[in-house]
Structure formats: structure tokens, C-alpha cells
Amino acid sequence: MVDLAYMKNGQSGIVVRLQGGYGFIRHVQAMGIMEGKRVTKLVSQPLRGPILVSVDNLQIAIGYGMAKRIFLDVD
Amino acid sequence: MGNPNVGKSVIFSRLTGVNVVASNYPGTTVEFARGYMTFKGERTEVIDVPGTYTLEPTSKAEEVACEMMKKGDLVIDIVDATNLERNLRLTMDIIDKKMPTIVALNMWDETKHMGIGIDVKKLEELLCVPIVTTVAPTGEGIKELVLRLEEAKVGGIKGRTEHERWDEVGRIVGQCQTLSHRHHTFLERFGDASIKPLTGIPIGIVAIYLIFKVIRFIGELLVGVGEGLFDSIWTPVMMRLSELLGGSGFIHDILVGKLIAGEVDYGQSFGILSTGLFVPLAAVLPYIISFYLILSILEDVGFLPRFAVLVDTIMHRVGLHGFAAITMFLGLGCNIPGVLATRILETRRERFIAATLLAICVPCMALTAMVIGLVGEKGGQYVAAVFITLFIVWTILGLLLNRIMSGESMELYVEIPPYRIPYFGTLMKKFGMRVRQFIATAVPLVLLGVLIVNILYSLGIIEFLGKIVAPLITSILGLPQEAISALIIGLLRKDVAVGMLDPLNLTAGQLVVASVVLAMYFPCVGTFAILFKELGIKDMSKSVLIMLISAFSVGGILNVIFGVLA
Numbered sequence: 045m046v047d048l049a050y051m052k053n054g055q056s057g058i059v060v061r062l063q064g065g066y067g068f069i070r071h072v073q074a075m076g077i078m079e080g081k082r083v084t085k086l087v088s089q090p091l092r093g094p095i096l097v098s099v100d101n102l103q104i105a106i107g108y109g110m111a112k113r114i115f116l117d118v119d
Numbered sequence: 120m121g122n123p124n125v126g127k128s129v130i131f132s133r134l135t136g137v138n139v140v141a142s143n144y145p146g147t148t149v150e151f152a153r154g155y156m157t158f159k160g161e162r163t164e165v166i167d168v169p170g171t172y173t174l175e176p177t178s179k180a181e182e183v184a185c186e187m188m189k190k191g192d193l194v195i196d197i198v199d200a201t202n203l204e205r206n207l208r209l210t211m212d213i214i215d216k217k218m219p220t221i222v223a224l225n226m227w228d229e230t231k232h233m234g235i236g237i238d239v240k241k242l243e244e245l246l247c248v249p250i251v252t253t254v255a256p257t258g259e260g261i262k263e264l265v266l267r268l269e270e271a272k273v274g275g276i277k278g279r280t281e282h283e284r285w286d287e288v289g290r291i292v293g294q295c296q297t298l299s300h301r302h303h304t305f306l307e308r309f310g311d312a313s314i315k316p317l318t319g320i321p322i323g324i325v326a327i328y329l330i331f332k333v334i335r336f337i338g339e340l341l342v343g344v345g346e347g348l349f350d351s352i353w354t355p356v357m358m359r360l361s362e363l364l365g366g367s368g369f370i371h372d373i374l375v376g377k378l379i380a381g382e383v384d385y386g387q388s389f390g391i392l393s394t395g396l397f398v399p400l401a402a403v404l405p406y407i408i409s410f411y412l413i414l415s416i417l418e419d420v421g422f423l424p425r426f427a428v429l430v431d432t433i434m435h436r437v438g439l440h441g442f443a444a445i446t447m448f449l450g451l452g453c454n455i456p457g458v459l460a461t462r463i464l465e466t467r468r469e470r471f472i473a474a475t476l477l478a479i480c481v482p483c484m485a486l487t488a489m490v491i492g493l494v495g496e497k498g499g500q501y502v503a504a505v506f507i508t509l510f511i512v513w514t515i516l517g518l519l520l521n522r523i524m525s526g527e528s529m530e531l532y533v534e535i536p537p538y539r540i541p542y543f544g545t546l547m548k549k550f551g552m553r554v555r556q557f558i559a560t561a562v563p564l565v566l567l568g569v570l571i572v573n574i575l576y577s578l579g580i581i582e583f584l585g586k587i588v589a590p591l592i593t594s595i596l597g598l599p600q601e602a603i604s605a606l607i608i609g610l611l612r613k614d615v616a617v618g619m620l621d622p623l624n625l626t627a628g629q630l631v632v633a634s635v636v637l638a639m640y641f642p643c644v645g646t647f648a649i650l651f652k653e654l655g656i657k658d659m660s661k662s663v664l665i666m667l668i669s670a671f672s673v674g675g676i677l678n679v680i681f682g683v684l685a
Contacts, residue, residue, distance in 0.1 A: 075172060090432070
């Protein structure tokens with residue numbers, strides 16, 4: 045299990061845990077990132093910049109700090 | 120209602136005929152818009168609300184949406200057919216509120232090339248509400264949507280907790296959606312390239328450079344045309360009028376202005392019908408046209424959110440996240456929509472920083488056009504000096520505000536829409552709307568500004584005020600005391616204010632100082648009103664205080680620098 049920030053670009057995995065309070069989890073889930081979902085990391089910006097992932101048919105940019113709190117099982 | 124960037128505003132325009140700005144990025148609509156349509160033979164109010172992911176709002180724009188929903192009688196839920204799962208999550212919440220609902224499955228055309236098949240009948244059965252497929256920009260399906268509005272009903276859904284809801288959504292999507300394989304399109308590959316740091320940053324820089332080149336090119340072209348028209352058509356009319364009015368006198372000076380060497384000089388005469396018309400129509404309008412043409416294309420293509428991701432790291436240094444860059448972009452056109460757009464930011468602190476930086480350091484296109492026109496006569500390096508100074512101030516002020524203000528900034532969390540080829544019709548509609556808006560709001564204000572200047576001059580008030588503030592203006596800023604008139608009119612319109620510097624015969628250095636101070640010291644009346652509305656009196660006062668202090672300190676520093684250089 046690794047966090048999204050740690051993953052390499054191009055890697056894909058299943059979300060196993062969102063670490064945070066109710067508000068954080070709802071916020072993250074609202075756009076479709078939740079436990080059991082397959083997420084592919086596409087790009088990360090340098091200097092702890094935002095990370096771009098794809099979920100379903102959607103691309104989402106996630107701040108580095110948030111990405112640290114999203115854990116996945118990488119295949 | 121619906122998720123962000125699913126096409127609510129376009130459908131709204133189709134239903135009501137009311138034009139609203141719609142673009143290809145989440146958060147274009149930050150306030151509700153009202154329109155009317157005929158439904159069951161009655162005039163029915165239709166409300167376009169900002170997009171939201173849940174009915175528990177996380178930003179001010181989402182709050183607006185949730186508030187408005189409570190007041191409605193019927194919900195048209197717009198769903199992005201290419202992202203069924205996530206969109207249905209909100210649909211479930213809406214249905215759960217026991218509101219009569221009809222679903223518009225929008226972007227239906229895109230599902231075909233994305234290899235998505237949706238069984239609409241099945242989905243209708245599962246949700247127990249009518250569903251219509253639509254392609255908003257072409258109007259496909261809108262008629263059916265209207266015809267079936269009366270079928271809207273309270274649906275039924277299972278699942279109580281958050282988790283059960285998502286499971287239910289998953290089940291529904293599983294039953295109605297089939298995916299088939301497809302190849303990546305060129306637009307997708309370009310979309311990827313423009314967001315990867317290695318290729319994205321160069322693409323971003325080239326894009327920004329080209330954008331400003333093109334804006335300037337089109338702007339200058341149109342200024343040439345405008346000046347030509349004024350010279351050949353309007354000047355004879357003005358000269359005739361001048362003769363009729365006897366060549367001088369109070370009425371003559373207000374309408375035609377002072378003759379410079381026996382001629383009407385649109386820069387210096389300062390009559391309502393000469394300079395008052397020339398400034399908005401020949402000097403500023405060309406740049407407004409060219410800026411909004413380019414901005415509208417960028418918005419609809421989907422460049423802005425990618426730009427936001429690229430600059431996110433930089434924006435964090437000033438206490439904002441990447442999406443605030445979009446508000447700055449809009450502010451380059453006019454500060455008012457820029458400040459309004461700060462509603463997409465999550466916290467009050469971010470909104471304050473963004474609005475303050477916008478009002479101080481982001482020159483609107485009207486101001487920019489006049490600076491290019493007037494300061495540009497002295498040389499391009501002076502125009503550059505104005506904008507570089509503003510950018511440096513933006514950076515320093517942002518760093519300071521981020522340090523001083525308590526609290527943390529939110530992180531970027533935003534969906535990046537695919538690049539889309541804009542629909543020509545919707546693009547032109549938006550562009551035309553913005554240009555008309557400029558003409559309708561700016562021209563009267565400019566005329567009023569010129570009128571006030573003339574009255575203040577003839578009553579000797581400007582001279583009087585000039586004497587009072589002379590120490591401040593002459594000693595700190597190194598400007599002649601007549602420059603006070605520009606500062607006064609700058610409260611109304613900044614483009615006229617810059618125009619007023621023309622007759623003062625300033626040196627290049629003085630022009631730079633005056634332009635920078637005019638850009639920074641105080642928002643124009645329109646922006647002021649919006650700041651007041653968005654920030655409240657307390658924060659707005661703080662913001663204004665920051666403006667005054669920074670404007671005069673930066674002006675003073677520039678004055679010293681130019682003094683040393685000269």
C-alpha cells in the first residue's frame with residue numbers, strides 16, 4: 045500500500061484508504077475517488093506540485109498534500 | 120442543477136434565450152442567473168445555478184446552488200453522459216430531497232466517440248425519473264426536454280449512508296453502461312502533453328506568449344481602423360460643430376473640448392464628443408474585442424484549467440492555489456468578473472488574497488489599452504516597465520499577505536476537462552455578449568467621467584485639490600499637481616484617467632509612475648462595488664488600505680529609480 049504522491053507516473057492501483065476526517069473524505073469522494081476505485085497516476089508537477097490522475101473518464105488534479113492521504117494498492 | 124462543467128449554462132440559454140457566459144472549465148458560473156420560459160402555457164422562472172458535486176457545499180459558489188435548490192419547484196438535473204457514475208451521485212442526492220426531477224443526459228454526442236453506450240430506458244426505470252439525451256451547444260434534445268418537463272417526478276432510490284449510495288450508483292451504472300475500446304485522439308494526446316511538466320511548461324510559455332502577441336496584433340490593427348474612421352468621418356463633424364459653437368466657450372469645451380492648434384485632438388481636447396467617444400470606441404474597444412475573442416477560445420478549448428495546474432506551485436507561494444490563476448486571467452479583461460470568479464476559491468482567506476491582488480496588480484484591458492497607446496509612444500520598454508512593476512508588486516504583496524494572514528490555503532482539487540473543439544455558435548454568442556456589455560457599461564461611464572473633469576476644471580476644483588495634495592503628488596511621486604485630476608477620474612474609469620495624462624506633457628519616467636499608481640491606488644467604481652459585495656465592508660476597507668499604501672510606496676520607489684536613471 046502506497047500513497048498517491050509516492051506512486052510513479054503511469055502506475056495504476058485500487059484505492060484502499062482515504063486518510064482524514066469526514067469532510068476530507070466527502071470532498072475527495074465527491075469527484076469519484078473512493079475505496080475500490082481504480083486510479084491511474086498520469087503526471088506529477090515538480091516541487092511537490094499537483095498530481096494528475098485519471099478516474100473513470102475523468103482527469104483530476106490533486107494537490108500534493110491531499111495525494112499524500114490517498115492510499116492505494118498498486119498492481 | 121448538476122456537477123460543474125456539464126453544460127448547465129448552455130442548456131439554460133437554450134431554454135430561456137437568456138445569454139450567460141459558458142466555458143469549458145468547472146466553475147464558470149459562480150452566481151445564479153434568472154430567465155423565463157413558457158411551461159404549460161405559463162411564464163415560468165428558470166434558474167441557472169453554479170455546479171456542485173454534493174448538496175453539502177464546499178465553496179461559496181456551491182452554497183449558492185444548494186440555497187437556490189431549496190426554493191425551486193422542479194429540478195432539471197444535467198448529467199454529463201461521459202461521466203455517468205460521478206454525476207449520478209448528485210442525481211441521487213437531488214432525488215432524495217423529494218423534488219420532482221428530470222434528467223438531461225448531456226454531451227450525448229461525446230459518448231459515441233468515447234465508446235460509451237448507455238441504456239437510457241433502463242436508467243429511467245432504475246431512477247424512476249424521465250431522462251432525455253441532449254447535446255446542448257447544437258440544441259439537440261432540448262425540445263424533447265421541454266416537452267417532457269411535465270413528466271418530472273419524485274424518483275425513488277435506495278441507500279441511506281454515503282457508502283450505500285455509492286454502491287447503488289455503481290450498481291445502476293453497471294446495469295446501464297457498456298464500454299468499448301477506443302483509440303486516443305489527437306486532442307487527448309495534446310491534452311496530456313500540455314500538462315506534463317516537461318512539455319507542458321514550454322507549451323504554456325509559448326501559448327501565453329502567442330496569446331499576448333495575438334491580442335496585441337489584433338488590438339493594434341483595430342486601433343488603426345478606429346483612428347482612421349474617427350479622422351475621416353468624425354473630425355469633420357466635430358470641426359463643423361466647433362464652428363457652430365463659436366470655437367470656444369463653456370458648452371463648446373464640454374462637447375468638443377479645447378482645440379489644439381486649431382484642430383480637434385482626440386487625445387488632448389477632452390470634450391465629451393471628441394475624447395469621450397474616442398477613448399472607449401477607438402482606443403479601448405479594439406483591445407476588448409481582441410482580448411475577449413482569444414479568452415473565449417481559450418475557455419472553450421479547455422486551456423485554463425491546465426494552466427492552473429502548471430502554475431499551482433507558484434500560486435501556493437502567494438497563498439492561493441492554481442485555480443486562482445484563472446481569476447487573474449479573467450481580471451485582465453475586466454476586474455469585475457475576475458473578483459466574482461474568486462467565489463470558486465474555498466476559504467475566505469483565499470478570496471481576500473485573490474481579490475486584493477486582482478484589484479491592485481491586475482490591470483484591466485481598458486487600462487492596458489490606454490497604457491499601450493500612451494506610454495507606448497515613448498517606447499516599448501516603458502510599457503514593459505509598467506507591467507513588470509505590477510507583476511513584481513503582485514508577487515511581493517502575495518508573499519506578504521500569505522505570511523501575515525492567519526490560516527492555511529486549500530489544496531488544488533479540480534477536474535480537468537478534456538480539450539474540446541469549441542462550437543462556433545456558442546463561442547460567438549459569448550464573445551458578442553462580452554463586447555456588448557463593455558459598450559453598454561463603459562461608454563456611459565467614460566462620458567460621465569469626461570463631463571465631470573470638465574466641470575471640475577471650470578469650477579477650479581481641480582486646481583484647488585491639486586494645491587492641497589501637491590506635496591504628496593509632487594514630492595513622493597514626482598508628478599505635476601495637475602495629475603490629481605487623473606487620480607480623481609481614476610475612481611470612475613481608469614482608461615479615461617490614463618488619457619488625462621496626455622495633455623500634461625510628462626516625461627517617460629513620470630508616465631510610468633503615473634500609470635502604475637493609477638493601476639494600483641484604488642479600484643474603479645465598478646470593481647469597488649463588487650469588492651464591497653464580495654468581501655464585506657471590513658475586508659474591503661483592509662484591501663483598500665493595502666492598495667493606497669502600496670500604490671504610493673511603489674510610486675515613490677519608481678520615482679526615485681527614474682530619478683537616478685535620468
